[in-house]
Each structure stands twice: as structure tokens, then as C-alpha cells.
Amino acid sequence: MVKHRVIIFAIVLLTLVSCSYGSSGDRQPEYQQCVAQCVSQTEYHQLPLYLRLLRWTVKQDCGYHCMHSITERAIQNERYIHQYHGKWPFQRLYGIQEPASVLFSILNGLVHCHYFKVIQTKAPDSYFLKKFYLVTCMVGMNAWLWSTVFHIRDTAWTERLDYFSAGLYILYGLCVAVVRIFYLRGVWAVLWTAMCAVAYVTHVMYLSSMARFDYGYNMMVCIVVGTCQTSLWLIWSVKQYTRWGNSERRPFAWMVGASVVMVTLAMCLEIFDFPPIGQVVDAHSLWHAATIPLAPLFYEFLVCDTELETVSRSAKDKRSS
Numbered sequence: 001m002v003k004h005r006v007i008i009f010a011i012v013l014l015t016l017v018s019c020s021y022g023s024s025g026d027r028q029p030e031y032q033q034c035v036a037q038c039v040s041q042t043e044y045h046q047l048p049l050y051l052r053l054l055r056w057t058v059k060q061d062c063g064y065h066c067m068h069s070i071t072e073r074a075i076q077n078e079r080y081i082h083q084y085h086g087k088w089p090f091q092r093l094y095g096i097q098e099p100a101s102v103l104f105s106i107l108n109g110l111v112h113c114h115y116f117k118v119i120q121t122k123a124p125d126s127y128f129l130k131k132f133y134l135v136t137c138m139v140g141m142n143a144w145l146w147s148t149v150f151h152i153r154d155t156a157w158t159e160r161l162d163y164f165s166a167g168l169y170i171l172y173g174l175c176v177a178v179v180r181i182f183y184l185r186g187v188w189a190v191l192w193t194a195m196c197a198v199a200y201v202t203h204v205m206y207l208s209s210m211a212r213f214d215y216g217y218n219m220m221v222c223i224v225v226g227t228c229q230t231s232l233w234l235i236w237s238v239k240q241y242t243r244w245g246n247s248e249r250r251p252f253a254w255m256v257g258a259s260v261v262m263v264t265l266a267m268c269l270e271i272f273d274f275p276p277i278g279q280v281v282d283a284h285s286l287w288h289a290a291t292i293p294l295a296p297l298f299y300e301f302l303v304c305d306t307e308l309e310t311v312s313r314s315a316k317d318k319r320s321s
Contacts, residue, residue: 024082024083025067025070025082025083025084025085025089026063026084026085028070028082030070031063031066031067031070031084034062034066034069034070035059035062035063035066038058038062038065038066039058039059039062042058042061042062043058044057044058047061048095050094050095051095053095054095054096054152054153055153055155056095063084063085064092067084067089068089068091068279070082071089071279081275087154088275088276088279088282089275089276089279090276090279090280090282091278091279091280095152095153096151096152096153097151097152097153097154098151098152098285099280100276100280100281100282100285100288100289101147101151101284101285101288102148102151102152104285104288104289104291104292105144105147105148105151105288106144106148107292108140108144108147108288108291108292108295109140109141109144109145109148111140111292111295111296111299112137112138112140112141112144112295113137113141115137115295115296115299116134116137116138116141118299118303119133119134119137119299119302119303119306120134122303122306122307123303123306123310124310127306127309127310128185128189129176129179129180129306129309130306132175132176132179132180133176133302133306135172136172136173136176136302137299139168139169139172140169140295142165142168142169143165143166143168143169145165146158146161146162146164146165146166147162147165147166147288149161149162150162159213160207160208160213163207163213163218164204164207166222167200167203167204167218167221167222168200170222170225170226170229171196171199171200171203171225172196173229174196174225174226174228174229174232175192175193175196177229177232177233178192178232179192179193180305181232181233181236203221229260230260230264233256233257233260234257234260234261236253236256237253237254237255237256237257237258238253238257240253241253241254241257248312250305250308252300252301252304252305252308253301255297255298255300255301255304256297256298256301258297259294259295259297259298259301260298262294262297263291263294266287266290266291266294267287269283269284269286269287269290270283270284270287271283
């Protein structure tokens with residue numbers, strides 16, 4: 001399987017997708033001969049324990065060593081560096097395939113974990129969006145958990161769990177955006193959430209029923225949903241910040257608009273695909289790094305918005321009584 005990161009332009013908010021094609025590196029006769037010779041001389045029990053625990057096969061381990069042997073010669077001779085099986089030649093760490101992306105995925109997950117506690121503490125139980133926001137944190141933690149697992153070990157099932165979890169994060173973000181922006185409550189909020197749940201389950205079942213993962217379809221869905229979410233938050237933030245058509249201005253509304261715009265800009269790092277610096281840090285890992293300081297901006301908006309909504313509702317209740 002060979003994967004090329006999809007180029008995402010400025011209108012797309014959140015998506016983690018890839019395509020499957022043939023890779024120049026693993027088509028090299030030099031590489032194929034090296035792997036065949038290595039496999040014939042290596043037994044499974046000779047692999048280090050950490051590789052066996054991560055389910056590396058002899059052929060995969062041989063491919064790793066042959067890939068780096070060829071790449072080192074290419075660097076010394078200033079020749080083109082090839083991708084192998086859809087990936088640049090990364091230096092693994094105790095069997096971890098992409099250490100930088102793993103580290104940044106963990107840090108992203110910790111951000112969502114931190115704000116789960118913040119929202120749990122600062123948002124009153126009576127606020128109707130508290131549960132939606134807490135689930136947002138949990139869905140975010142889940143997405144970055146499977147991103148971590150996928151970058152530790154790229155297999156068919158870790159890839160799908162990464163994509164499905166990222167898709168859930170994107171769709172649930174749209175679900176929450178609609179509920180918050182349009183003040184959906186009661187039966188309307190339940191119906192909208194149920195519609196999103198059915199759409200997600202249908203999406204996963206469709207992709208799971210196929211013998212070969214439909215990367216193009218998955219990309220299209222993520223782009224459409226992500227663009228809808230981004231557009232809604234951006235338009236709403238401008239209206240709220242400028243008091244355009246509103247009696248009450250929300251000076252903190254810029255945070256949500258800025259967060260979705262900067263996440264989109266950060267994703268443009270995917271365009272600049274290059275061999276990993278030091279065989280560790282590539283454009284994709286830098287995209288993961290860039291999102292670490294952006295998630296707090298969105299969560300701080302939720303906290304400020306919750307505080308204002310709670311105070312306003314309390315004042316209305318006092319006036320009505």
C-alpha cells in the first residue's frame with residue numbers, strides 16, 4: 001500500500017485522508033533484490049522483541065533496512081530520495097514508524113483532555129450545551145489517540161480507525177456548530193444529532209463494506225463537511241464580533257473565527273511535501289505540531305461563550321420572575 005497525502009487548500013477545515021498508488025522506491029530493482037536477499041537470511045525470532053510486539057514481519061523489517069541503506073547512498077551522492085510504500089524514509093524509534101507525528105498527536109490529545117476538565121468545572125450543569133462540549137473533547141481525544149496508534153504502526157486497520165475517528169471529529173464539529181449557532185434545543189437538537197449519527201454510521205458502513213478503501217469518497221465527504229463547519233463558524237464570528245445584526249456584541253467571538261482560519265492555513269503545510277528533516281520531521285508532522293496551540297483558542301471561545309450565555313440567561317430569568 002502506498003499513500004500520498006492529499007493536498008488540502010484553504011477552504012478545508014479538518015481532514016486526514018490519503019490515496020493509494022504505486023511508489024517509486026519500492027519499484028526499484030535494487031530495493032526488491034535487497035529485500036528478497038534479507039528475507040532469505042532472516043528468521044522471525046531474530047527480530048527484537050519490541051518489533052515482534054508491534055507486529056513487524058521479517059519482510060517489513062527488511063524493507064525498512066533496505067530503504068535506509070538506499071536512501072543513505074542517495075543522500076551521499078546527492079540523488080533523488082524516493083518514497084517507499086507511500087511514505088518517506090523515517091527513522092523509527094523502537095518500532096515506532098513516525099516518532100514526531102506520534103509525539104505531536106499525543107500532545108494534541110492532552111490539550112483536549114485538559115479542556116475536558118476545564119469545561120467540566122466552569123460550565124454549569126444546567127447549561128444545555130455542556131454535554132455537547134464535553135463530548136467534543138472526548139471525540140477529539142479519540143481522534144488523536146488513533147492518530148497516535150496509526151503513526152506508531154501503519155496497518156490496514158489502524159489506518160481505517162484513524163480515518164474514521166478523524167471523520168467523526170469533523171462531523172461532530174459540524175453537529176455542535178449547528179446546535180450552538182442556531183440554538184437548537186429539545187426535540188430539534190435530538191433530531192439533528194440523530195441525523196448526524198445516522199450519516200456517520202452510514203459513511204463507516206459503506207467504507208467498511210468495500211474490499212478496497214475508497215479514499216476519494218472519504219476525502220470528498222470530509223471536505224464538504226469540514227467546509228460547512230468552517231463557513232458557519234467564520235460567518236457567525238464576524239457577525240458576533242462586529243455586532244452585525246445583533247444587539248449584543250461578543251468581543252471574544254474572534255477566537256472561533258481565528259481558530260478555524262488558522263487550522264485551515266496550518267493544513268496548507270501538507271502542500272509542501274518534502275523528505276523528512278533528519279529523517280524524523282516532515283510536512284505532515286509539522287501540521288500536527290501546528291494544531292497544538294490552535295485547539296486552546298477554540299476551547300477558550302467555548303468557555304467565554306458559555307460564561308456569557310449563563311449570565312445572560314440568569315439575568316433573563318430574574319427579570320421574568
